[in-house]
Amino acid sequence: MTKRATIRTIAKEVGLAPSTVSRALNNKPGVSATTRELVKEASERLGYVPFSQARALKSSKTFTIGVIIPEMKNPFFLGFLDGVEKVLFPRGYKFIVCNSSQDPKKEKVYLQWLMEHGVEGILACPTSPHEDLSMYRKIKKYGIPVVFYDRIIPDSASEFDSVTIDNKSAVADAVFYLHKMGHRDLGICLPRLDIYTIQERLKGFYESCKLLGIPIRKEWVVDNMYIGNKGEEKLRSILKASSRPSAIIATNQIVTRQILKVIHECGFSIPDEISVVGFDDVPENELFSPPITAVKQPVLQIGKISTTLLLGRIDGEKSDIENVQLKAELVVRKSVNSMLPP
Amino acid sequence: MTKRATIRTIAKEVGLAPSTVSRALNNKPGVSATTRELVKEASERLGYVPFSQARALKSSKTFTIGVIIPEMKNPFFLGFLDGVEKVLFPRGYKFIVCNSSQDPKKEKVYLQWLMEHGVEGILACPTSPHEDLSMYRKIKKYGIPVVFYDRIIPDSASEFDSVTIDNKSAVADAVFYLHKMGHRDLGICLPRLDIYTIQERLKGFYESCKLLGIPIRKEWVVDNMYIGNKGEEKLRSILKASSRPSAIIATNQIVTRQILKVIHECGFSIPDEISVVGFDDVPENELFSPPITAVKQPVLQIGKISTTLLLGRIDGEKSDIENVQLKAELVVRKSVNSMLPP
DNA sequence: TTGTAAGCGTTATCAA
DNA sequence: TTGATAACGCTTACAA
Numbered sequence: 073m074t075k076r077a078t079i080r081t082i083a084k085e086v087g088l089a090p091s092t093v094s095r096a097l098n099n100k101p102g103v104s105a106t107t108r109e110l111v112k113e114a115s116e117r118l119g120y121v122p123f124s125q126a127r128a129l130k131s132s133k134t135f136t137i138g139v140i141i142p143e144m145k146n147p148f149f150l151g152f153l154d155g156v157e158k159v160l161f162p163r164g165y166k167f168i169v170c171n172s173s174q175d176p177k178k179e180k181v182y183l184q185w186l187m188e189h190g191v192e193g194i195l196a197c198p199t200s201p202h203e204d205l206s207m208y209r210k211i212k213k214y215g216i217p218v219v220f221y222d223r224i225i226p227d228s229a230s231e232f233d234s235v236t237i238d239n240k241s242a243v244a245d246a247v248f249y250l251h252k253m254g255h256r257d258l259g260i261c262l263p264r265l266d267i268y269t270i271q272e273r274l275k276g277f278y279e280s281c282k283l284l285g286i287p288i289r290k291e292w293v294v295d296n297m298y299i300g301n302k303g304e305e306k307l308r309s310i311l312k313a314s315s316r317p318s319a320i321i322a323t324n325q326i327v328t329r330q331i332l333k334v335i336h337e338c339g340f341s342i343p344d345e346i347s348v349v350g351f352d353d354v355p356e357n358e359l360f361s362p363p364i365t366a367v368k369q370p371v372l373q374i375g376k377i378s379t380t381l382l383l384g385r386i387d388g389e390k391s392d393i394e395n396v397q398l399k400a401e402l403v404v405r406k407s408v409n410s411m412l413p414p
Numbered sequence: 415m416t417k418r419a420t421i422r423t424i425a426k427e428v429g430l431a432p433s434t435v436s437r438a439l440n441n442k443p444g445v446s447a448t449t450r451e452l453v454k455e456a457s458e459r460l461g462y463v464p465f466s467q468a469r470a471l472k473s474s475k476t477f478t479i480g481v482i483i484p485e486m487k488n489p490f491f492l493g494f495l496d497g498v499e500k501v502l503f504p505r506g507y508k509f510i511v512c513n514s515s516q517d518p519k520k521e522k523v524y525l526q527w528l529m530e531h532g533v534e535g536i537l538a539c540p541t542s543p544h545e546d547l548s549m550y551r552k553i554k555k556y557g558i559p560v561v562f563y564d565r566i567i568p569d570s571a572s573e574f575d576s577v578t579i580d581n582k583s584a585v586a587d588a589v590f591y592l593h594k595m596g597h598r599d600l601g602i603c604l605p606r607l608d609i610y611t612i613q614e615r616l617k618g619f620y621e622s623c624k625l626l627g628i629p630i631r632k633e634w635v636v637d638n639m640y641i642g643n644k645g646e647e648k649l650r651s652i653l654k655a656s657s658r659p660s661a662i663i664a665t666n667q668i669v670t671r672q673i674l675k676v677i678h679e680c681g682f683s684i685p686d687e688i689s690v691v692g693f694d695d696v697p698e699n700e701l702f703s704p705p706i707t708a709v710k711q712p713v714l715q716i717g718k719i720s721t722t723l724l725l726g727r728i729d730g731e732k733s734d735i736e737n738v739q740l741k742a743e744l745v746v747r748k749s750v751n752s753m754l755p756p
Numbered sequence: 757t758t759g760t761a762a763g764c765g766t767t768a769t770c771a772a
Numbered sequence: 773t774t775g776a777t778a779a780c781g782c783t784t785a786c787a788a
Binding site (some may be wrong): 076106119121122123124125126128129134136144145147150152153157161166167168169170171182185187188189190210213214216329332333336355356358359360361 | 418437461463464466468469470471478484489492495496499503508509510511512513524527529530531532554555556557630656674675676697698700701702703711742
């Protein structure tokens with residue numbers, strides 16, 4: 073393992089100045105064809121690898137963006153990353169994935185690191201529970217564009233670009249559908265209440281129930297499915313009570329799984345004994361017995377649009393802040409029973 | 415948006431030399447407590463952000479590694495990345511995810527980019543179909559350690575560290591189990607044959623069948639499940655034929671889903687009419703009706719071990735090449751019928 | 757067309 | 773304890 077070849081090594085090798093070598097390698101004008109050939113050949117032969125850190129020192133272009141995701145196990149973020157990559161690769165950009173694990177401190181550490189490492193932009197699903205925008209403001213002030221995706225920090229709409237879905241109507245659609253199918257006794261399960269999207273989804277539940285005159289039973293709102301076994305236990309006790317909901321609504325994919333698990337354990341059959349509306353549309357929804365009716369988020373789109381928006385900002389687009397809101401869609405399968413008289 | 419504060423800005427602000435500021439900020443010895451305080455306060459006030467590219471120019475430490483994954487949709491890699499992150503974060507390292515999309519050209523582009531961007535090591539699941547090690551050799555020669563995970567390039571064992579599972583026995587275990595349950599008519603589905611792990615899994619199938627005296631029906635080996643609808647169609651025709659296998663073995667998670675899908679479409683019930691052994695253990699396996707018996711890879715372990723190995727190399731450990739091979743485990747659930755007389 | 761020299765922000769070495 | 777200076781590898785005016 074010899075010392076790395078630099079532009080100087082090549083210069084010496086071919087008897088030219090480093091600047092000429094630089095020009096030749098970067099296909100800049102003002103170099104004779106012969107020289108260029110000569111330089112490229114030598115570069116190849118010496119196994120020269122440009123050192124982008126040095127270049128970044130001058131140009132501050134790193135062709136890297138940072139992506140903050142709050143959890144790794146939720147397939148939503150995998151789909152999102154897929155969309156991000158599809159837009160990034162053709163543009164020659166790469167991304168650094170930072171898993172905040174839903175921990176604001178970890179998020180902060182990562183954000184600081186991303187700043188220091190010269191990312192040109194950041195896609196963030198913020199996890200801060202107490203509206204702490206300070207770090208993101210700092211980053212923006214520092215000249216690094218930020219686009220929020222999936223979640224936003226309330227009241228930050230005018231400050232940051234964002235790409236989200238209409239979470240309220242996503243759940244409202246589910247409620248409307250259940251209502252249409254004759255359901256009046258609805259339960260809902262949520263992973264945890266300190267997440268923006270989840271709060272919105274719950275609001276959508278409350279608002280649509282109110283609108284339709286569906287009575288809300290607070291005890292059928294399970295808001296801590298992520299907290300150990302608490303949530304699952306609570307759901308179990310709800311299902312085993314003498315009076316139980318006729319349908320359960322999920323608010324993300326993990327929760328969908330948890331609901332199915334508890335229902336299986338209780339030995340109920342879907343949809344005859346209980347109906348289920350899942351959240352997030354993943355391939356396995358088709359494969360369950362019965363196939364699960366679910367709210368489908370346009371994951372790939374969220375990834376592609378937020379990345380496109382970010383790259384636009386990196387390129388210096390100075391237009392107004394954009395808050396893109398996409399629509400979720402209810403994919404009807406067989407997990408909801410009709411409660412209507414025939 | 416004012417100009418970025420540098421170490422010089424701070425130096426001017428507090429009337430000290432840049433070198434002193436550097437020492438103060440990095441908690442190096444040889445700075446009086448008062449000065450350190452003074453500098454840190456000014457740094458804070460000016461919103462100073464160290465520029466790691468410049469630091470890397472001297473130290474060549476970037477605290478970044480590159481990870482090559484071949485596909486984004488396979489949950490295996492999500493679990494793997496989870497393991498990687500768990501080891502990396504406490505050590506202050508970050509990772510750049512590169513999705514080669516099973517495309518050797520794309521893989522090469524990413525590898526080149528990672529080299530140029532000064533990653534200190536690379537975790538790779540190589541996708542090269544024709545044993546092309548040149549790029550990886552180049553990287554290693556250049557001084558960047560490489561650890562292969564999941565897949566290896568045949569005959570590279572003595573050259574590169576690796577963390578894999580015993581793919582042959584993973585499938586063989588499934589075959590033994592099926593045999594024990596009285597199955598003699600086995601089919602197997604594979605995503606594509608140009609992948610190392612898949613070749614091994616197929617070998618494991620052949621070898622164990624031979625050992626047990628199970629006759630192999632070539633037409634029940636579906637080797638192109640990833641190619642459009644070809645694979646699914648072939649499987650469908652196999653299932654609809656007058657003589658069909660009593661059990662189907664999957665060789666990854668996506669293929670498991672495909673098998674379940676086709677079986678559902680054909681209207682067969684599992685396990686009464688056909689048995690299934692899935693590959694990769696994901697939460698939904700528990701939730702299918704019936705729950706799916708599956709080969710469980712120690713995904714998280716693969717991530718953690720390969721990362722630990724890589725960090726060791728980065729730290730300069732000069733021990734012999736390590737080829738870690740982990741064992742998969744068969745998780746028995748209810749998707750395999752007993753064919754034995756009672 | 758090619759060479760010289762300065763500088764990007766940081767750190768290490770040596771001198772004060 | 774602090775300061776001056778050089779160096780990391782590359783790019784880019786400007787000069788030749």
